[in-house]
Amino acid sequence: MRKIFFIVSMSLVLLGGCFREKIPSITRKDLFTINIGRLEDQIDLFNLEGARSNRKTDIAMRDGLLYISNGNGGKVVRYNSYGDLLFMIYNDEQNPPPLILRRNNENQGIVTRWAYAYPLQEPGIIAVDSRKHIYVEDRVPQGQDRFDAENKAMLDRRVLHFDIDGRFVKYLGQEGVGGTPFPNIIGIYTSANDELVVVCRLSTGWNTYWFDASGTLLYLIQLGNEGIPVPPDRDLVIPFVNTLCASPDERKLYLKVDYYRDTYDASTNTRSGNEPDSSVIWIMDVETGIYSRTVEVPFYESLVIQNNRKVSENMFYSMLGVIETDKIFLYFPVEGGYSILILSSESQEQRRGFIRVDNEELQFNTFNLSSEGILSALLATDWEIRMVWWRTDELIGDISS
Template sequence: MKKTSFICLFLSIFGLFFLPCCHRNNVVPSIRRDDLFSLKYGSFENQLNLFDLSEIGNNINTTIAMKNGFFYISNGESKKILEMNSYGDLLTLYYNSQKNPSPLFNSSNINATGNQVKTQEISTKKIIDYPLNNPSHICVDSRQLIYVVELYPEQQFETDNNRTLRQIVLRFDGNQCIGHIGQQGPGGTPFPFIKNIYTTANNELVVICIVPEGLEVFWFSESGYPLHNILINSNDAPNPLSDKTDTSVFLKVENVIPDSRDSKLYVKIDYFNTLIDETSKIQSGIEYNSTYIYPLDAVSGKYGRPIVIPAYEEVITQGFSKQLFKCPYDFLGISENDWMFFTIPTEQGYVVQIVDLSSSKIIKRLLQFDNEKVVYHNFSLSGEGIISALLATKEKAEVVWWRTDSLIDALLKS
């Protein structure tokens, strides 16, 4: 995500209207950040390639996931995947040997007896050569199976009902690629554009796709076969405000996150009121109203009772006047103990709002980093509720985490 030194949030609805929310000066306590390790830029095995970060508009396909203290970085620009421990030691390299130099630890050496040996034979590092094209989103299940979104070569794109089908999900078991998951399961046809992928506590894969109607969810069993297919149509989404106002209400399905244990989805919907110009009496824009999270049964397709998510509020003072601005948070994810995580950018980094699904208790903390220096970032939420991030500056990429799980534990014990 590209950022400037002074961050404002712009929300676009149907590509027509925008809502600014700037001058964020709310005081939110920060949570300690642990800087774990950093990666240099380059072509070697323990380096990343993010192209020219100084150019605005680059579409960067580098994402991070954390599982049990191990980090998995999918670097689409260099066509490789890194598995590393929390000290930054490279454990496994999945790479396209046609696009990358041979790893240094894979080079040949002469031992004391004069015989040629491979360094890899005496190394704990593993190399897996696979013709990766453009890997992006990544996640890992409890078996350490790695799932990564892969882009089909352009000449192999497929179409269906005016949808371009161009992405699959590869599976790696630590030794090799064990095939791909498509719409019908193992070896299936490609997906529409994939927004994100998740694994549940039951080792089930959930693929969230963006389609013309809204979002489509493909839910697979532990062995990779289809369990549920749910289309979340924006036109049919619930609208609790429609009977409470005389003006039109627009809605945006911002994100969908699967439950970690049950066949359930959490659908975040932002609602906006229509603004009418007093002079011309015609629609002049929209104004943010509220955000709801709806549980959605993946089997029946029925929505449950919603939860209202408080907006991010900012008071702007100009002279003797004050004006209140409200903005919706982005839905980052939900932990295995049912705490929902929401984020929004500020001048000091990101504010995270953590909401307990059962009691509606709320925690707000600042994830602090220097927006002047960080030109790209990617967040990851673990099942335990730890927020990890890849923070890229012009000089290097840092891997950090915030122990929000400890924060929640302390709250529950108090």
């Protein structure tokens, strides 16, 4: 199970003056480092001018193996937790010939570390199922994209399916195998029985495509901008969808909606802005399309300076994802890292923790939440990439299911 938060700026992290002394720190394990560059054992994050590329870099973790999709480098790689590069799927027109890994066209007996050529265009979001099959977002080849006039969306994405050995199996579009390209993909998830979930954002709303393990489309869930749910006891609130993600072990969607309320100047009775009102996670049973439960999300109380004094300000958590047994992970950026909130969808219990991310590691961050609750991260400095993870057992072990 995964969901990530991407680029993190220094200003964003320093927004949250937090009560960190009251929050237990989750032990961080630094796994290994990767150099930044174009070689097979490197990850390409920056263009020639040294700026971050617009192309995505994403990670997934399954059974202790770490998968990295590198859009700027046109490749997908797999490492073990000790930092050994095990295989690479790569565009041979964008990458130099591999030196460490054997190429798939070399007949040299049993090989445990290999490179497999495939014409990747712009690999992006990645997910891995229980078979260790890889699903990765990619841009369609030039000339195969099209414009959806009804939804005002460019259809230029597809999901590539590779087997455990990194060999291409098929690609998925909206209707399933070989289907119409997707619009903007914002999430890919694997669920029960190796079902695949693709979440897309359109100007008109969100489309979620739910496939079985063979690539057959089971469900299409459409949420229009006008259909964002609002609790009946909250009048005149303005809803914004924060995250939409899938359960790793059930046919359920989790929709986090943040609600704002307009504020008015008392002296002129004119609108002066808006302020956070509340936040709710809506849980949908995909088979029926009905929201079966809701979970109220508390605010993160951030300390800010106003008129030379510290005051508490209510801020929204963002949803990171859901793990088995319906534990919901949320985060808020604070000085020195992130405040983590874990909620149980079945009870009112909650746990808070803190994960450390150093200031020098803020060039680029991407995170992955496994179905068991291991939080992995790719953290980039100016010179290297650090692969780390946090085991959250100490926080989730005593939350009632």
